[in-house]
Amino acid sequence: MKLNIAVLAGDGIGPEVTREATTILRAVAEFGGHDFVFTPALIGGVAITGTGGPLPQATLDIALASDAVVLGAVGDNKFNALSPDKRPEAGLLQIRQALGGFANLRPSVAYSALAGNSPLRPEVTAGADILFVRELLGGLYFGAPRWWNRDENEAINTMRYTKNEIVRVARIAFELATRRKKKVTSVDKANVLEVSQLWRATVTEIAAEYPEVTLEHQLVDSMAMHLMNTPRSFDVVLTENLFGDILSDESGVITGSLGMLPSATIGGTVNLYEPVHGSAPDIAGTGKANPLGAILTAAMVLRHSAGLEADAAAIEAAVAQVLATGARTADIARGGDANQQLVSTQEMGKLVHQAL
Amino acid sequence: MKLNIAVLAGDGIGPEVTREATTILRAVAEFGGHDFVFTPALIGGVAITGTGGPLPQATLDIALASDAVVLGAVGDNKFNALSPDKRPEAGLLQIRQALGGFANLRPSVAYSALAGNSPLRPEVTAGADILFVRELLGGLYFGAPRWWNRDENEAINTMRYTKNEIVRVARIAFELATRRKKKVTSVDKANVLEVSQLWRATVTEIAAEYPEVTLEHQLVDSMAMHLMNTPRSFDVVLTENLFGDILSDESGVITGSLGMLPSATIGGTVNLYEPVHGSAPDIAGTGKANPLGAILTAAMVLRHSAGLEADAAAIEAAVAQVLATGARTADIARGGDANQQLVSTQEMGKLVHQAL
Ligand SMILES: CC(C)[C@H](C(=O)O)[C@@H](O)C(=O)O
Numbered sequence: 001m002k003l004n005i006a007v008l009a010g011d012g013i014g015p016e017v018t019r020e021a022t023t024i025l026r027a028v029a030e031f032g033g034h035d036f037v038f039t040p041a042l043i044g045g046v047a048i049t050g051t052g053g054p055l056p057q058a059t060l061d062i063a064l065a066s067d068a069v070v071l072g073a074v075g076d077n078k079f080n081a082l083s084p085d086k087r088p089e090a091g092l093l094q095i096r097q098a099l100g101g102f103a104n105l106r107p108s109v110a111y112s113a114l115a116g117n118s119p120l121r122p123e124v125t126a127g128a129d130i131l132f133v134r135e136l137l138g139g140l141y142f143g144a145p146r147w148w149n150r151d152e153n154e155a156i157n158t159m160r161y162t163k164n165e166i167v168r169v170a171r172i173a174f175e176l177a178t179r180r181k182k183k184v185t186s187v188d189k190a191n192v193l194e195v196s197q198l199w200r201a202t203v204t205e206i207a208a209e210y211p212e213v214t215l216e217h218q219l220v221d222s223m224a225m226h227l228m229n230t231p232r233s234f235d236v237v238l239t240e241n242l243f244g245d246i247l248s249d250e251s252g253v254i255t256g257s258l259g260m261l262p263s264a265t266i267g268g269t270v271n272l273y274e275p276v277h278g279s280a281p282d283i284a285g286t287g288k289a290n291p292l293g294a295i296l297t298a299a300m301v302l303r304h305s306a307g308l309e310a311d312a313a314a315i316e317a318a319v320a321q322v323l324a325t326g327a328r329t330a331d332i333a334r335g336g337d338a339n340q341q342l343v344s345t346q347e348m349g350k351l352v353h354q355a356l
Numbered sequence: 357m358k359l360n361i362a363v364l365a366g367d368g369i370g371p372e373v374t375r376e377a378t379t380i381l382r383a384v385a386e387f388g389g390h391d392f393v394f395t396p397a398l399i400g401g402v403a404i405t406g407t408g409g410p411l412p413q414a415t416l417d418i419a420l421a422s423d424a425v426v427l428g429a430v431g432d433n434k435f436n437a438l439s440p441d442k443r444p445e446a447g448l449l450q451i452r453q454a455l456g457g458f459a460n461l462r463p464s465v466a467y468s469a470l471a472g473n474s475p476l477r478p479e480v481t482a483g484a485d486i487l488f489v490r491e492l493l494g495g496l497y498f499g500a501p502r503w504w505n506r507d508e509n510e511a512i513n514t515m516r517y518t519k520n521e522i523v524r525v526a527r528i529a530f531e532l533a534t535r536r537k538k539k540v541t542s543v544d545k546a547n548v549l550e551v552s553q554l555w556r557a558t559v560t561e562i563a564a565e566y567p568e569v570t571l572e573h574q575l576v577d578s579m580a581m582h583l584m585n586t587p588r589s590f591d592v593v594l595t596e597n598l599f600g601d602i603l604s605d606e607s608g609v610i611t612g613s614l615g616m617l618p619s620a621t622i623g624g625t626v627n628l629y630e631p632v633h634g635s636a637p638d639i640a641g642t643g644k645a646n647p648l649g650a651i652l653t654a655a656m657v658l659r660h661s662a663g664l665e666a667d668a669a670a671i672e673a674a675v676a677q678v679l680a681t682g683a684r685t686a687d688i689a690r691g692g693d694a695n696q697q698l699v700s701t702q703e704m705g706k707l708v709h710q711a712l
Pocket residue numbers: 075089092245276547548577
């Protein structure tokens with residue numbers, strides 16, 4: 001099969017982890033006789049430096065003409081003084097919006113080889129396998145009006161949702177749940193926010209279309225606690241944009257490192273794939289970055305944009321296998337464990353390639 | 357000294373835990389020759405049932421005429437179908453607003469006797485002592501416009517802050533930090549939200565008044581993770597309203613149970629004291645509720661409304677001592693630990709009283 005993949009490596013560790021991910025995709029293509037074409041383009045801080053804006057038109061054109069967009073990371077401290085609409089992150093928000101994907105899938109899985117890396121007790125995390133479905137195009141991220149009035153010393157952002165925006169992401173969550181443990185936990189703050197009341201009513205309505213799936217509602221504050229106390233009790237977790245941002249990062253501690261977490265954004269014109277971690281400028285270029293988040297993101301490309309489920313599963317198995325041998329990048333290394341050996345970004349990529 | 361205390365026990369387990377807290381306050385008064393006068397009043401679901409609204413005028417009058425308001429909990433599932441402005445929780449939000457306290461202090465402390473109760477590893481939590489300073493009168497909770505339009509199938513809430521609202525709560529956070537480990541971690545989402553940019557700029561400005569205090573900024577998503585990975589690295593955590601709601605509940609896992617957590621809201625006309633836990637209607641009246649959150653809240657009354665620091669510290673020491681003897685309410689009991697004995701709400705209250 002043929003797949004056009006736009007590669008937006010971005011800032012900080014973005015390029016180095018993306019390189020390992022595309023290497024794995026090339027290996028899969030070669031092995032399976034597929035034709036994967038990779039087209040690089042600028043986004044984020046490197047785009048601001050190179051073209052003056054965080055999402056150049058050329059990048060947008062390449063992305064929209066592709067079958068899948070693989071993104072590294074955006075963000076660079078040198079732009080901290082700019083307003084949100086001019087920063088590297090604006091490029092990320094703009095491309096999310098342009099591609100139209102509204103359902104951001106973020107798996108949070110406990111790998112037994114990494115059980116010692118989580119601040120949570122191994123008996124709490126063992127077997128945990130949560131899939132966050134985060135609405136990605138609504139809420140405070142995109143709602144208008146939004147401003148910071150420096151004369152009036154006041155600022156506002158708007159949390160806005162329409163029923164349709166909730167319906168479409170809820171359907172994806174329920175669909176995915178039918179293929180998993182058949183449970184959806186919907187997160188809101190319905191005891192305070194009108195938006196959450198619409199959210200809860202709508203999700204409840206959609207649940208009726210999926211009688212085989214159990215729906216539970218949780219308030220976002222309690223959920224932040226339950227996720228740590230009983231991570232195993234969750235299957236699919238459905239959230240609005242900001243709640244999903246917070247809770248999926250929090251759940252990174254179930255896996256043990258943000259560097260391990262992939263994501264896929266589906267439902268729009270072109271699917272967008274990005275590891276959950278940021279650009280980590282402090283370790284960029286040092287070989288310390290963990291490429292497994294990006295490599296697992298590549299697996300999601302195969303699953304959600306190429307229908308190559310077996311290949312996706314093979315990458316995931318290769319990652320688990322490499323971890324089991326004790327190979328560790330700095331973020332998942334633990335002092336005093338003689339079975340572990342510290343490897344660089346590139347070495348970790350190579351090990352997964354070999355295991356594959 | 358004389359202290360008029362309004363007692364708004366509220367719903368569910370509110371009355372039973374509040375009873376234990378007032379018993380302790382009476383004991384302190386008797387011992388110290390103080391004159392504490394307790395005036396009960398209705399709030400929440402019981403007020404709706406009794407008077408038609410969640411915050412009757414009579415309650416407001418009593419509260420505003422008092423030196424301190426002690427609240428139990430509000431919330432009752434039977435009102436779930438009502439809109440946010442008619443629910444028991446509306447009574448809570450209204451009284452918060454009426455009393456004017458804008459700085460909600462929520463300590464999150466790791467008790468060594470409860471180390472086994474946290475899903476976090478004991479070596480991660482040992483010694484953790486975080487004080488959340490949550491802004492309580494701004495942001496999405498109170499911002500207008502806010503509506504759910506059922507015809508248009510759309511809803512909005514508004515996150516709004518003025519600089520003054522941030523200045524006053526920031527000063528309290530820095531003041532408190534000078535008496536602790538001299539570190540403030542300010543939480544925002546400044547890479548996306550204009551409100552957070554105002555927040556960050558304002559907190560940075562106020563920090564200059566406190567050169568002995570170190571300020572760090574954290575994005576709310578990363579913070580949700582860092583709190584679990586390195587709880588010991590935080591001292592005072594300063595947040596806007598909703599972020600503080602989520603993060604302080606999450607940090608309940610550091611202590612091991614929400615039932616242990618007190619809070620005080622200061623800065624307004626009358627200080628408001630409430631345990632962090634909710635009304636827990638499922639266990640109301642069963643004797644399973646943990647009164648220690650309410651009792652530790654009583655200690656905060658003595659500290660922040662009566663200047664009785666030594667008595668506050670004595671209550672806190674008594675709680676730690678009782679926990680060390682192995683007494684446990686259901687929420688903090690662990691099967692298989694022979695040193696523990698299960699006690700009821702009332703027995704736990706009595707044990708603290710004796711230890712005092
Ligand atoms: C970089 C930032 C804009 C982004 C977000 O908040 O969505 C990131 O935190 C994420 O979760 O992908």
